[in-house]
Amino acid sequence: MNHIQLMKHRRTRGVGLLLAGLLAWALPGRGASPTEYEVKAAFLFNFAQFIEWPAKAFASTNAPFVIGVLGDDPFGHVLNQTVQGETLNGRLIALKHSNRLEELTGCQILFVSRSEKTRLPQVLAAIGNSGVLTVGETDQFLRHGGVINFVTTHENKVRFEINLSAAERQGLKLNAKLLKVAQTVVAPANLEDR
Amino acid sequence: MNWLRHLTIRRKLMLLILLSCGTALCLAGAAFVGYDFWMFRRTMIREITVLADVLGNNSTAALSFNARDTAEEMLSALRTQPHIVTACLYDKNGRVFAAYARSHAAAHIPAQVDNRGCRFDSNQLTVFRPIWLGNKQVGTIYLESDLTELTQRLQLYLIMVSIKVLLVLLVVLGLALKLQGFISRPILALTATAKAVSEHRNYALRTQKTTTDELGVLTDTFNEMLTQIQSREAELQRAHDELEARVAERTAALSKANAALQKEVGERQCAEAGLRIKTEELARSNTELEQFAYIASHDLQEPLRMVSSYLQLLEQRYAGKLDATANEFIHYAVDGAARMRTLVRDLLEYSRVGRRKQELAVVNCRAVFDNILLNLKETIADTQAKVTAGDLPTVRADSTELTQLFQNLIANAIKFHGAQPPAVRLTADRQDGHWHFTVRDNGIGIAPEFADRIFVIFQRLHSRSHYPGNGLGLAICKKIVERYGGRIWVESTPGQGATFHFTLPAISIKDHQP
Numbered sequence: 001m002n003h004i005q006l007m008k009h010r011r012t013r014g015v016g017l018l019l020a021g022l023l024a025w026a027l028p029g030r031g032a033s034p035t036e037y038e039v040k041a042a043f044l045f046n047f048a049q050f051i052e053w054p055a056k057a058f059a060s061t062n063a064p065f066v067i068g069v070l071g072d073d074p075f076g077h078v079l080n081q082t083v084q085g086e087t088l089n090g091r092l093i094a095l096k097h098s099n100r101l102e103e104l105t106g107c108q109i110l111f112v113s114r115s116e117k118t119r120l121p122q123v124l125a126a127i128g129n130s131g132v133l134t135v136g137e138t139d140q141f142l143r144h145g146g147v148i149n150f151v152t153t154h155e156n157k158v159r160f161e162i163n164l165s166a167a168e169r170q171g172l173k174l175n176a177k178l179l180k181v182a183q184t185v186v187a188p189a190n191l192e193d194r
Numbered sequence: 195m196n197w198l199r200h201l202t203i204r205r206k207l208m209l210l211i212l213l214s215c216g217t218a219l220c221l222a223g224a225a226f227v228g229y230d231f232w233m234f235r236r237t238m239i240r241e242i243t244v245l246a247d248v249l250g251n252n253s254t255a256a257l258s259f260n261a262r263d264t265a266e267e268m269l270s271a272l273r274t275q276p277h278i279v280t281a282c283l284y285d286k287n288g289r290v291f292a293a294y295a296r297s298h299a300a301a302h303i304p305a306q307v308d309n310r311g312c313r314f315d316s317n318q319l320t321v322f323r324p325i326w327l328g329n330k331q332v333g334t335i336y337l338e339s340d341l342t343e344l345t346q347r348l349q350l351y352l353i354m355v356s357i358k359v360l361l362v363l364l365v366v367l368g369l370a371l372k373l374q375g376f377i378s379r380p381i382l383a384l385t386a387t388a389k390a391v392s393e394h395r396n397y398a399l400r401t402q403k404t405t406t407d408e409l410g411v412l413t414d415t416f417n418e419m420l421t422q423i424q425s426r427e428a429e430l431q432r433a434h435d436e437l438e439a440r441v442a443e444r445t446a447a448l449s450k451a452n453a454a455l456q457k458e459v460g461e462r463q464c465a466e467a468g469l470r471i472k473t474e475e476l477a478r479s480n481t482e483l484e485q486f487a488y489i490a491s492h493d494l495q496e497p498l499r500m501v502s503s504y505l506q507l508l509e510q511r512y513a514g515k516l517d518a519t520a521n522e523f524i525h526y527a528v529d530g531a532a533r534m535r536t537l538v539r540d541l542l543e544y545s546r547v548g549r550r551k552q553e554l555a556v557v558n559c560r561a562v563f564d565n566i567l568l569n570l571k572e573t574i575a576d577t578q579a580k581v582t583a584g585d586l587p588t589v590r591a592d593s594t595e596l597t598q599l600f601q602n603l604i605a606n607a608i609k610f611h612g613a614q615p616p617a618v619r620l621t622a623d624r625q626d627g628h629w630h631f632t633v634r635d636n637g638i639g640i641a642p643e644f645a646d647r648i649f650v651i652f653q654r655l656h657s658r659s660h661y662p663g664n665g666l667g668l669a670i671c672k673k674i675v676e677r678y679g680g681r682i683w684v685e686s687t688p689g690q691g692a693t694f695h696f697t698l699p700a701i702s703i704k705d706h707q708p
Contacts (some may be wrong), residue, residue, distance in 0.1 A: 039260070046258035049327055088328075160259070177255035181264045 024041055036073050039158045041082040044109060044119060044135060047148065048088050050178035054171035057108055063095040068104040070123065072112030073097050101126055112136045112146070116148030120144045129169050135160075142186060147172065159183035199249035205379055207374035208367075215366040216359070223355040224247045228352055234344060239312045242321050242339050245275070250335040253292075255285055257325065262292055269294035274319045280338040286331055317341050328361045362500065378411040384416055397424035419667050488545035491538045498538055501530040533664075540666040544651065547595060547673045556701065558592045559586035559600075564618060566601045570608070577616055579608045584621035589700045591678060599674045600633075602667040604693050607635035609661055612689070628680065636691040646683050671696070 031032060034042075062174040065088045069075065077120035083093040098104050101123055110132050116123055117138045124145040127134060134146045142163040147170060149161050167174050179185050201209065205253045210398060249268065256265035265283050270276045272294055280302055281294040288307040318338055331616045342614040361449070380401075387401040397420055403413045471646075505528045513521070574581060581604060589596070601619065606617040614636065622631045640655070647653050652671040675682040675696045686692035 041257060049258065050255055154299075160263075171402065175255065179260075181255045181259045181261035 005052055009118075021118060022165060032143060035078075036152070036158060038078050038082075040137075041075055041079040043150070043158065043160065044079065044111060045082050045086065047135070047178070049131060050175035051110055051167075052175075053133075054131045056171070058091075063091065064137065065089075065091040066094045066096055066098040066107045067109045067111070068098070068107035069111045069113060070101060070104055071099060071115035098123065107132055109133045109135060112138075112141070112186065120146075127171075131171050132172065133172055134166070135141040142166070145169075148182075153183075204374055207378055208370050211370040211374065212363065212366060215370075216363055219362055223359050226354055227351050228349070231344075231348055234347055238319055238339070239321075242319060242337055243312065243323065245278075246321050246323040246335050246337050249281070249321055249337075250283075250333070253335070254332055256323060257283065257285060257291060258327060265292035268292075272296075277339045277343050278337055279340050280336070280418050282336040283325075284334040286333055286337070288334070290636045291333060302338070307336075309402075312588055314341075355428065376405070377409070380404055380413060384409075384413060387416070387420075390438060391420065392487050397427050409479045463518070487541060491541040491545060492540050495535075495542070498531065498534055502528075502535060505531050509700045537664050537666075540664055543598070543702055544666050544670050544673065547598075547670060547677060553615065554592060555589050556588050557591050558588045558597055559596070559622065562593065562596050564602055565597060568603060569597075570605060571603060573605065574610060577611060578609055579611070579616040579618060581608070581618045581620075583619065586620070587699050588701065589625070592696065595674045595677075597672050597695075602671050607637060607692075607694075609635055609663070610635070610637040610692075612636065612638050612691075619699045624695075624700060628699050631696050631698065633694045634691065635693075639688040639690050639692050640684060640686040641688050642686070645686070648684065649682065 001048055011039075048065065056058065067079070067083065069079070080095060083095065086093055094146060096104055096107060104110060110127065112123060114135060114137050120136070120138065121144045124134060133148065134141075135148045135150070136142075136146045137150040142161060145163070145166050147163055147166045149163075151159050151161060153159055160182055162174065162182045164174070164179075164181060164187050181193075198206070198209075207416065226316055240487065249272075252268055253260065253265050256268065269281050269283065269292055271294075272281050278294075279296050281302045283291040283293070284307050285291045290303065290305075293303050308322050309324075310322065311643065312319065318340055320336070320338045323335050323337075325335055358467075383401050383404075387399050391397060391399050396683070400417050401413050403410050403417075405413075408529070409500075414578065438494045465491040472678050505524065509524050509528055512524075563586060567581060570581070573579070604618055604620065608616045616635060616637060618635045620631065620633050622629050624630075644655055648655065649672040652665040653669075672682050675698070680697040682696040683693070684692055684694050
């Protein structure tokens with residue numbers, strides 16, 4: 001793929017970064033910087049645009065695209081605002097929130113809140129390979145079989161890492177562009193190393 | 195364009211072909227370059243749009259997940275596209291997300307997103323393309339390309355087209371050199387023939403016909419014309435030859451006549467020469483005769499004087515001592531001697547005319563006339579003659595001879611008078627170049643048949659008993675007049691007097707003023 005080749009040219013990255021920094025400094029931001037969960041909400045919706053779900057993930061051809069939040073809801077109304085009026089491949093977007101995994105069946109994206117840190121293995125095991133994109137925000141999320149995990153850099157920026165093996169297990173096709181922007185892409189072998 | 199008229203037909207044809215081809219080639223070349231330029235611009239637009247779209251599509255994830263470093267890394271891949279000067283990604287809010295510049299100096303990143311699409315400026319091509327993710331615009335990409343490639347391509351094309359045009363023109367030149375001959379060769383051949391005909395007047399020349407077009411017709415017509423001229427020329431030559439033959443004939447006849455004339459002239463010259471010799475002989479014998487007369491008369495004087503002297507002595511001493519017969523004889527002898535003396539003196543006088551080596555002087559005829567009146571005073575008185583003169587000129591002559599001339603004529607006029615006393619008049623009038631003198635009298639006159647005889651020496655018309663004289667007077671007059679180149683003649687009717695005419699040359703003004 002062309003863009004993969006493009007990415008290999010890192011020699012002049014410094015110049016671009018410098019320019020971008022200068023511009024960011026010169027151009028005042030529009031209002032306050034978005035909060036951590038505003039960014040995470042947008043990312044959740046954006047993931048859907050770079051990932052292809054298997055047909056078995058949906059109950060019917062016109063079933064809505066469901067985003068579920070397990071555990072304490074850190075988004076509040078932010079996630080609702082983000083997906084308001086949006087569609088994905090002609091499907092309406094529905095939001096579900098519960099502390100119980102049983103109530104969140106049929107989700108295409110399942111956000112596992114930090115509150116569920118302790119019972120991650122059980123949760124992820126329970127989800128199985130039913131075509132669900134699991135997104136977490138804890139260190140061990142990928143190790144336990146989660147697909148995408150949010151990380152916060154020391155610059156206080158939200159990035160994410162991807163477990164490619166878990167994605168394959170779920171039958172999800174991840175767009176290469178998504179892999180490009182991920183902070184880390186791990187395969188099962190890599191996981192063992194960590 | 196006047197110089198164009200002085201070109202040869204070959205040059206004109208060449209120029210025509212080269213100009214036409216050159217113009218066509220240049221126009222075609224310009225059209226080609228123009229079309230290519232336009233096409234290349236379109237291609238550039240398409241390529242930059244495609245590039246922008248590809249870049250935009252590849253940066254959707256970066257834009258979606260705020261991965262600025264990924265976007266910048268992607269943009270930096272534009273290093274492989276050296277014509278891209280600047281590139282910039284804007285997020286969905288129109289803020290600069292990531293930027294790229296080929297070099298710091300060239301960096302010019304528009305602060306605002308502009309939805310005008312592609313735009314050509316004087317030295318750059320810029321494009322703004324929206325970036326779509328699904329049906330949502332997630333950002334905008336901006337690319338700026340310089341036109342070096344376009345300019346270089348244009349220059350290259352111009353050079354190539356120029357070389358092509360030149361090469362084709364060279365080929366055309368070669369072709370034209372060969373092909374113009376089809377038209378120019380017959381014309382040049384015609385011109386050469388026409389020139390040769392006009393220079394050498396050789397109407398037998400013909401032009402080779404090489405084509406069947408209008409030039410061929412022209413050649414045929416020209417040759418036909420030459421044939422006509424040739425036949426006419428031949429006729430003219432024939433007529434000319436005939437004329438010349440006739441002229442030669444006439445010339446021969448004329449030269450024959452001329453030769454005859456020459457011969458006659460020669461004969462005449464011969465005769466003239468003979469005549470001249472005769473005349474010279476005559477003149478010599480005449481001179482000798484005059485010499486003889488002079489010597490004779492001169493030498494006769496001496497014995498005659500002796501005879502005359504002794505006869506006079508005899509007459510004086512023996513007067514009355516001899517008988518009457520003797521006296522009568524002596525008287526006859528004295529008388530004879532006296533007449534002989536007169537005769538000898540007159541003869542000497544006659545032969546002296548023209549012998550005196552005196553210089554001629556300007557002589558007043560009036561003075562001469564007055565002198566004559568004095569000389570003839572007694573005779574005039576005796577005969578009661580009336581001698582007059584009109585206005586008389588001055589002439590160049592020997593005064594003695596002039597006196598002799600006038601006196602002889604006047605004395606003659608008095609001598610041969612009739613019943614009434616003599617009236618003599620001397621006049622002179624000027625005629626061209628000479629003076630015409632007349633001596634008119636009222637004497638007995640002379641019969642016309644004797645008009646010439648009276649001027650001959652010793653010729654007398656009357657016996658001495660009627661009119662004394664020895665027949666020398668008028669002969670002397672004639673000799674004097676002729677010595678001055680004049681003429682003397684007489685007009686007379688017997689019984690009605692006579693008029694003697696003579697001419698003397700007039701003197702010029704120069705002589706008049708000594």
